[in-house]
Amino acid sequence: MSFKNCISIDKLLTKLWNDENFRMRILAGIERILNAEAAIFDCDGTIIDTSGSYELAMRVSIALMIDKLFNIEVRLGKDFEDVLASLRMTGGFNNDSDSASALIQTICIFLPSTLDIKLKKWDTVKDVDKYTKPIEGSESYPEYVHEAFKWLSNELKTKKEYFDLNKVEKLLDVKASSLKTHHRLSKIRSMLGYPGNFGESFFATLFDEIFLGSEGVEKKYSWKPRYVLYKGTLENEILLISEESIRRLARYLPKGIAIVTGRGRWETEKTLSRVLKYFNMEASIFTADKGLEYEKPRPKALIESAKSLGTKKLIYAGNSMEDLLMSQAACREGLEVGFVAVSNNEDLSREFEVRGADAIIEDINQLPSLIENIRV
Missing domain, CATH: 3.40.50.1000 (HAD superfamily/HAD-like)
Incomplete structure (x- = not known):
């Protein structure tokens, strides 16, 4: 026609x-x-x-990682949705585990410089539901989580450029140096081992265990869950x-x-x-x-x-x-x-x-x- x-x-x-x-x-x-x-x-x-699956998996992985690494309870507000939208608007964040990794790193450089990583050994997490709290209020808590999200969102909106995880990490390098938290950022990246494949990268594996659930990773990857025992957020789609x-x-x-x-x-x-x-x-x-x-x-x-x-x-x-x-x-x-x-x-x-x-x-x-x- x-x-x-x-x-x-x-x-x-x-x-x-x-x-x-x-x-x-x-x-x-x-x-x-x-x-x-x-x-x-x-x-x-x-x-x-996928608001109840991938987006929930992002929230769970962020709150879980900050709790395990620093023994800090994180409550995410609407500023999480704002910074996530800013990441997606750049055109380089099609992968939600990329977004979660970027936000974990951003939070880590905004934590007080005197705070160090407390995690010595990862024990399998069984009470994952405690990290599935809904979005509450306009600002995330503690305050430095809100400040981290606000800073990154403003940077991305101001620059109006294409950003992928690699480019955001370079942005974080500069900010971490000014905040004197670059050493901590390097340690976090080493622990995350991301990006990488399931079964090789710690964070890629953790994210899929949260998203697919214990039964899901066994069926898809023939993998026995190591980091969380959970039903998976996939079932919410x-x-x-x-x-x-x-x-x-x-x-x-x-x-x-x-x-x-x-x-x-x-x-x-x-x-x-x-x-x-x-x-x-x-x-x-x-x-x-x-x-x-x-x-x-x-x-x-x-x-x-x-x-x-x-x-x-x-x-x-x-x-x-x-x-x-x-x-x-x-x-x-x-x-x-x-x-x-x-x-x-x-x-x-x-x-x-x-x-x-x-x-x-x-x-x-x-x-x-x-x-x-x-x-x-």
Whole structure:
């Protein structure tokens, strides 16, 4: 279907914005969305609600590490959500264990310079639930946790650059030197052994034991839990996309639907089990199970998935800056990707608009309606 067969952009925007059930913005790429033959989805925050899984695993790992290392109880406030949003906005923090590592290090350099690491030996933690307290108040406690989050958030917002874990760690090096806590930071990094693979890196292993749970790591990795005995936060995940939405999408997308996500395949299939039959799993790529060259925002995963689907014309739907950057990089490599941002956060939506998203929807289940309204 050609561009001339769709209704005018002015009429389309008026139609969408006057419908209270829609809150959509078509920004630039109407032709790419119109001509798409397939759709590829991000998972976390796009088709799966991970606020009770990955985000809880981050909170647990941060509170647990600070308690074990320094015998300090941490209570996280809304400033945790603010600094996490700032990290994600940079485009280099698609991996939540990267974010957790960065925040643990940031807290550690803001602790009083006289405070030293108390941990001598890690005993398996059985009472993990005590670290699952909900977000309370606006500011994290103790005060230096709040100061750490505020500082990092302000630095990232002021610089407005791409940051990944390596670049944030360089920022922390400079700050730790000024606070005279660089020696402690070096010790923390040595203990975390991060980044690294499950079973080799202490923190990567701890994070997955918290996220997947004891049964999960045994099934996925054939691994007996060492650091925590816990049911896992994975069980809290909620499927966001409905079967009806997927069926409607299939009518317009002859090359099918696939997934490109930073998650692993095992945990993704577990959460998506009810709708898995609708996805082309052979064309789906799970970058957590691949090498570094597949990680977002590199376009390799998206390019390979599109090739498996047999098309260069596709929609990619995601909720993070890494997703947008990956889509744009894939376009530079010859794909025609209509990037549809999924966001109900006004600041994030504004950033997507500024950086060149083709369309913005508040809910992934609006995607079929978006396509239907373009292709009338």
